[in-house]
Amino acid sequence: LFWKYDRNDIKANKLRIKEWDYYYIGTQDYGLCLTVSDVGYVSSLSVSLLKFGDKPFQMNDSELGILPLGKVNMPSTSVSGDVSTKAGTLEITFNNDGVKRHLFGKYDNFCNSGKTLTFDVVLSDCPEESMVIATPFKKPHQFYLNYKENYYKANGYARFDSKQVDFTNATGLLDWGRGVWP
DSSP, X not given: OOSOOOGGGOOSOGGGEEEEEEEEEEOSSEEEEEEEEEOSSEEEEEEXXXXXXXXXXXXXXXXXXXXXXXXXXXXXXXXXXXXEEEETTEEEEXXXXXXXXXXXXXXTTGGGSSOOEEEEEEEESOOSOOEEEEEEOSSTTOEEEEEEEEEEEEEEEEEETTEEEEOTTEEEEEEEEEEEOO
């Protein structure tokens, strides 16, 4: 990871800074998508629960916060750092000690169902290789820094409406993005 990100070094307006951590955990039959983002004027927390194969479905829901302006405290690197935040009825925590990533939380009234979705997944065996994309733009202080880390070993579950989806021996990935766009 050659490029170092430090929000305090950015000379652009705080409303223009975009930061997110997106995780996908999947098996052949199910997927779980978790996103925490702070895009200056709004924070967005979202969860998607997916089923593949026979009778597929997709449940997506999100909660917004107004004018976080960096208060979500997104980590300055994909290597380690924690984020724990809440918006509306969704609470998400991503703990990353540099060895394991523990992703957990709960979403009351998920998809306006009146029911709670809970999830608890641990990602381990950090991939030896990752893709790093550093994109400069024409205007000063504008850039996009993105890390893509695929093939974590994932173990855990998602529980909704008395049904538990098992993510034992699943695969996980991280899409980590920071930047200031034109």
